[in-house]
Amino acid sequence: MKKKHTMLSEIWRRFKKNKQAVVGLIVLILFVLVAIFAKQIAPYWYDDQDANRAMIAPCMQYPFGTDNLGRDVLSRLIYGSRYSLSIGFLAVGISVLTGGFLGVIAAYYPKLDNIIMRCMDLFMAIPQMLLAMCIVSALGSSLFNLMLAVGLSSTPKFARVVRASVLATREQEFVEAARAIGASNTRIILHHILPNSISALIVQATLAMAGAIISASALSFLGFGIQAPMPEWGAMLSAGRKYIRTQAYLTVIPGLAIMAVVYALNVVGDGLRDCLDPRLKK
Amino acid sequence: MSDKILEVSDLQIRYVTDEETVRAVNGVSFTLERGESIGLVGETGAGKTTTALGIMGLVPDPPGEIVGGSIVFEGQNLLTLPEKQMREIRGGKISMIFQDPMTSLNPVMTVGAQIAEVVLLHNKITKAEARERAKKMLEQVGIPGSRCDDYPHQFSGGMKQRVMIAIALACSPELLIADEPTTALDVTIQAQVLELMRNLQKEYNTSLVLITHDLGVVAKICDKVAVVYAGEIIESGTLKDIYTDKRHPYTIGLFESLPDIENDAATLKVIQGSVPDPSNLPEGCKFNPRCPYATEACRSGDIKPVKISDTHMVRCNRFSDTEV
Amino acid sequence: MAEILRVEDLKKYFATKKGTLHAVDGVTFSVDAGKTLGIVGESGCGKSTLGRVILHLHERTDGRIVFQGEDISDVSNAKLKELRKDMQIIFQDPYASLNPRMSIGDIIAEPLKIYNLCKTKAEREKKVHEIMDVVGLAERTYSLYPHELDGGRRQRVGIARALILDPKLIVCDEPVSALDVSIQAQILNLMMELQKERNLTYLFITHNLSVVKHISDDITVMYLGQMVEKASSSELFSHQYHPYTKALISAIPLPKYNAPDNQIILKGEITSPINVTKSCRFAPRCIYAKPECFNQEPTLEEVEPGHFVKCHFVREINNL
Numbered sequence: 001m002k003k004k005h006t007m008l009s010e011i012w013r014r015f016k017k018n019k020q021a022v023v024g025l026i027v028l029i030l031f032v033l034v035a036i037f038a039k040q041i042a043p044y045w046y047d048d049q050d051a052n053r054a055m056i057a058p059c060m061q062y063p064f065g066t067d068n069l070g071r072d073v074l075s076r077l078i079y080g081s082r083y084s085l086s087i088g089f090l091a092v093g094i095s096v097l098t099g100g101f102l103g104v105i106a107a108y109y110p111k112l113d114n115i116i117m118r119c120m121d122l123f124m125a126i127p128q129m130l131l132a133m134c135i136v137s138a139l140g141s142s143l144f145n146l147m148l149a150v151g152l153s154s155t156p157k158f159a160r161v162v163r164a165s166v167l168a169t170r171e172q173e174f175v176e177a178a179r180a181i182g183a184s185n186t187r188i189i190l191h192h193i194l195p196n197s198i199s200a201l202i203v204q205a206t207l208a209m210a211g212a213i214i215s216a217s218a219l220s221f222l223g224f225g226i227q228a229p230m231p232e233w234g235a236m237l238s239a240g241r242k243y244i245r246t247q248a249y250l251t252v253i254p255g256l257a258i259m260a261v262v263y264a265l266n267v268v269g270d271g272l273r274d275c276l277d278p279r280l281k282k
Numbered sequence: 283m284s285d286k287i288l289e290v291s292d293l294q295i296r297y298v299t300d301e302e303t304v305r306a307v308n309g310v311s312f313t314l315e316r317g318e319s320i321g322l323v324g325e326t327g328a329g330k331t332t333t334a335l336g337i338m339g340l341v342p343d344p345p346g347e348i349v350g351g352s353i354v355f356e357g358q359n360l361l362t363l364p365e366k367q368m369r370e371i372r373g374g375k376i377s378m379i380f381q382d383p384m385t386s387l388n389p390v391m392t393v394g395a396q397i398a399e400v401v402l403l404h405n406k407i408t409k410a411e412a413r414e415r416a417k418k419m420l421e422q423v424g425i426p427g428s429r430c431d432d433y434p435h436q437f438s439g440g441m442k443q444r445v446m447i448a449i450a451l452a453c454s455p456e457l458l459i460a461d462e463p464t465t466a467l468d469v470t471i472q473a474q475v476l477e478l479m480r481n482l483q484k485e486y487n488t489s490l491v492l493i494t495h496d497l498g499v500v501a502k503i504c505d506k507v508a509v510v511y512a513g514e515i516i517e518s519g520t521l522k523d524i525y526t527d528k529r530h531p532y533t534i535g536l537f538e539s540l541p542d543i544e545n546d547a548a549t550l551k552v553i554q555g556s557v558p559d560p561s562n563l564p565e566g567c568k569f570n571p572r573c574p575y576a577t578e579a580c581r582s583g584d585i586k587p588v589k590i591s592d593t594h595m596v597r598c599n600r601f602s603d604t605e606v
Numbered sequence: 607m608a609e610i611l612r613v614e615d616l617k618k619y620f621a622t623k624k625g626t627l628h629a630v631d632g633v634t635f636s637v638d639a640g641k642t643l644g645i646v647g648e649s650g651c652g653k654s655t656l657g658r659v660i661l662h663l664h665e666r667t668d669g670r671i672v673f674q675g676e677d678i679s680d681v682s683n684a685k686l687k688e689l690r691k692d693m694q695i696i697f698q699d700p701y702a703s704l705n706p707r708m709s710i711g712d713i714i715a716e717p718l719k720i721y722n723l724c725k726t727k728a729e730r731e732k733k734v735h736e737i738m739d740v741v742g743l744a745e746r747t748y749s750l751y752p753h754e755l756d757g758g759r760r761q762r763v764g765i766a767r768a769l770i771l772d773p774k775l776i777v778c779d780e781p782v783s784a785l786d787v788s789i790q791a792q793i794l795n796l797m798m799e800l801q802k803e804r805n806l807t808y809l810f811i812t813h814n815l816s817v818v819k820h821i822s823d824d825i826t827v828m829y830l831g832q833m834v835e836k837a838s839s840s841e842l843f844s845h846q847y848h849p850y851t852k853a854l855i856s857a858i859p860l861p862k863y864n865a866p867d868n869q870i871i872l873k874g875e876i877t878s879p880i881n882v883t884k885s886c887r888f889a890p891r892c893i894y895a896k897p898e899c900f901n902q903e904p905t906l907e908e909v910e911p912g913h914f915v916k917c918h919f920v921r922e923i924n925n926l
Binding site for chain 2: 648649756757758759786787788789790791792794795798799813815816817819820840843853854855856857858859860861862863865869871872875876
């Protein structure tokens, strides 16, 4: 008797085999939980200043120490996870929607293909950081604008990936079959092409999240985006720069946090790529 | 005086993955004399290609494992040979033609270079001599020697298959294994290629193992036939034995389900059910769930091969009832 | 009205870098309702393109298509959608023609959804189960995915999908070529049964001559985009008049012991369908070819009642 395998359970079964990917997934889930329950977990408010307890090295009471304004680094790290993770998800969300939409249109309507892809090429010619900085400078520094900047600067990459995937899927016979039974273009794109192009997209998205977090951190480090006293990890890194010789933990701890999330996202992305593609063939 | 060139005995190959064990070849035995040709006939998943890969030592390992039997070629058991010696045999003494000529040729090498490659690997001659040999081989398969610097994409499917034959025969091998060599070709081109193979086989006295599902092709060029089902040879014999005195219900079913160009039948006779899952084979005779003659005795135990004559073997309890 | 489909001088050309590819070049035939027209030829003859042009999956370059008495050569999108209910297709590759992400039930139900033929989900499911029963698919197959089925069952799904809108005409593009011999027989029997029950008309495209003889009433042989011979099935196999048809039929390896070897081996390879000249396209490979064959294109003429051949010397070659 063969077990019935739905697509999802099959994918999960394959994913489980990759130990690294599973560890990465657990780490991610932990960070997400930390972000969601930040208020409950964090011992202090992230902007709870007290000059008397400034610059205390990591110890029992303050496991990650305190910063120059007496704020608990652990608490700031915990609250900061909200920013980093939301930037990662939402920025990539913006990329996926804009890039994905453009990619589908370019692939499905050959007349628009050239225009769209040349625009994307133009975008890609501008260094991503520079582009993000320009957007933030133009629109002003805020969390949302940071996400927008990072998201839009990754749009070309997604447009390319989605376009390639749609082009490949479009030639498959089941798409022709859909036309033969009277399906409209919209239906074909939504029901037939996109679901089959999604694996490339998912993999690209998880990897892009890692990139987005780093970009956001870099932008905050440079002073764009998040403003004090928001505990965004990149901003914390930047603020800790001055004290790197004496209170190294002020830079190292947020740095490690960024590393951990990025690493987790990378291995999960790799794991997904391995199990989504090649297709479920025997 | 018999000159046995190949003797496969009780070959067993399986593919082991995390989810399941696929028993691809379950005790295949056959012999081949020098200059003879045998057709391994069966449907998809019967284990014919795996058997061929086993002879060539090309079963991917993992997940494939040869778990039993022997393959004796010119007196040597190939399964015990170290890889280095197998490499010398491959292409030199035993050659293989694969099914799909579209993908079996290297698209970035000229056809002349690909033929010369195999010649150089097995002979100590100069590059110039190998090139001459390559040109000669092209002529032999009906392609002008001047095309030896053309690339595969410049040839049609039929011509690509001829190039494959040229590569396979370049070192005058003793044994040629052809895996569905004409399946991907149009019927008129198939006729040309089969004619070519038959002529070359006679000229070089090459033994041939032809793997196919096409009973018409087998009738054209094979001396012997072995019918493969679920990794076993369920019937074997000379061409005449199998085509005029078939005994195994599966063999009978196969022939009867062919649309006959000479007769008109309203409906085709079908074999009920479908080929068993090689990771989950039935008990007893592997054909029993689909067999119109099956009895209780067929559903358990090993079905031993029975010799109907010197040349004709069948693996069936009911073989005397199926005689026409 | 017996005639259900008529095609007049249908042409389909593709523009390529090397020139114009004449995929279908002046095909004319008609089919009566409930009958099967076999369209036979080897690769490059244009038979698959012909089938798709008739269904408007490719747009024709020239010529007329008349379906159920109506000229459908040029149709609006709305009219085309209506038409699709009556003209369906079964594909060759049972692996590629089913969306791997959809369950069997969804695949078969999709046409119903597109045309809003059922008011409730339950009604739709019922219809799907009905048609699954008709084509011989077990009930539990409903929730399975294509990769869990073998070739034969996948092809049944393709047939179910083509049937569910109750079409009048089905273009069958090599529907059994990718299947094992024993499964081929099952599917062919099924198709013939369905034809009788529902008075379906088939355009049966294939390169397999034994299969086409079995299922067709009439057969047309194609070469490089043109029809070279057309006759009833039994007539074609007992008397072939065109040299290409002769070679084609003689090339079929018979699964018989000591079959007589009267094979006609053709010279060379098929010529290119790009930038064709005014000549008989088969001439370069024809053993009977004379100088005129290279300068003048023959016409398709009726040499005997119902038997059409496109060859300058058809009478001489066959002693007619």
